[in-house]
Amino acid sequence: MIHIENLTFGYGAGGFRLNIPAFTLAQSERLAVVGPSGSGKTTLLNLIAGILTPDSGQITVADTQVSNLGETDRRKFRASQIGFVFQDFALLDYLNARQNILYPYRITSALKLDEAARDRAQSLAQACGIGDKLDRHPTALSQGEQQRVAICRALVTQPKLILSDEATGNLDPDSKARILDLLFEQAAAAGAPVLAVTHDHELLPRFERVLDFAQFREGGQP
Numbered sequence: 001m002i003h004i005e006n007l008t009f010g011y012g013a014g015g016f017r018l019n020i021p022a023f024t025l026a027q028s029e030r031l032a033v034v035g036p037s038g039s040g041k042t043t044l045l046n047l048i049a050g051i052l053t054p055d056s057g058q059i060t061v062a063d064t065q066v067s068n069l070g071e072t073d074r075r076k077f078r079a080s081q082i083g084f085v086f087q088d089f090a091l092l093d094y095l096n097a098r099q100n101i102l103y104p105y106r107i108t109s110a111l112k113l114d115e116a117a118r119d120r121a122q123s124l125a126q127a128c129g130i131g132d133k134l135d136r137h138p139t140a141l142s143q144g145e146q147q148r149v150a151i152c153r154a155l156v157t158q159p160k161l162i163l164s165d166e167a168t169g170n171l172d173p174d175s176k177a178r179i180l181d182l183l184f185e186q187a188a189a190a191g192a193p194v195l196a197v198t199h200d201h202e203l204l205p206r207f208e209r210v211l212d213f214a215q216f217r218e219g220g221q222p
């Protein structure tokens with residue numbers, strides 16, 4: 001599903017550099033990515049989602065060579081194919097929770113906002129325990145509630161790939177388990193793999209594979 005070859009990326013001269021000779025994520029696989037703070041985990045997710053572009057190498061997601069897409073196609077690809085739970089949630093304060101969840105439908109014509117999408121938004125919100133808070137704006141929600149909105153937004157499009165950056169970081173242990181169940185359930189229904197960055201070591205047994213990211217620092221040993 002994801003294939004990476006000879007990927008290099010750097011944040012400008014002298015900045016952090018990432019070097020990934022080879023990486024593969026299989027269809028329907030559930031992979032946890034762990035590693036020290038600052039080792040480049042978020043950077044990798046941003047490269048896979050086409051938010052950042054590599055300096056060299058190839059990133060392929062399903063049949064799309066993400067690294068070759070122009071700006072508009074990358075945005076379309078991201079909105080229609082990828083469910084991304086951002087570490088800082090990336091919610092828009094001027095939209096209420098329902099509008100935030102349905103935001104992907106505003107930004108690309110590749111997705112059609114129909115009754116089924118609205119129903120999915122409602123039932124995901126219900127499953128996440130925020131079904132009665134959909135008219136509130138992010139500033140009137142707790143951190144944990146904002147995180148749930150971000151999770152619903154990532155799942156509402158039935159994405160082909162789920163990228164999650166500390167998706168359960170602000171939740172209590174029971175909620176973490178429930179939200180992870182939901183993430184896996186939705187991924188299984190769509191046949192989508194999950195690539196989840198996490199510092200929650202107690203969640204690791206729930207994943208099929210755990211990748212320690214420290215090895216990908218440039219000069220690191222594979």
Ligand SMILES: Nc1ncnc2c1ncn2[C@@H]1O[C@H](COP(=O)(O)OP(=O)(O)OP(=O)(O)O)[C@@H](O)[C@H]1O
Nearest residue numbers: 011015016035036037038039040041042043044087
């Ligand atoms: N926009 C940017 N410009 C320059 N350097 C950056 C930028 N974003 C991140 N970095 C640097 O790149 C390195 C990797 O950052 P990244 O956020 O990918 O790490 P991470 O493993 O996800 O960390 P954490 O676990 O703390 O979220 C860090 O040293 C960070 O300071």
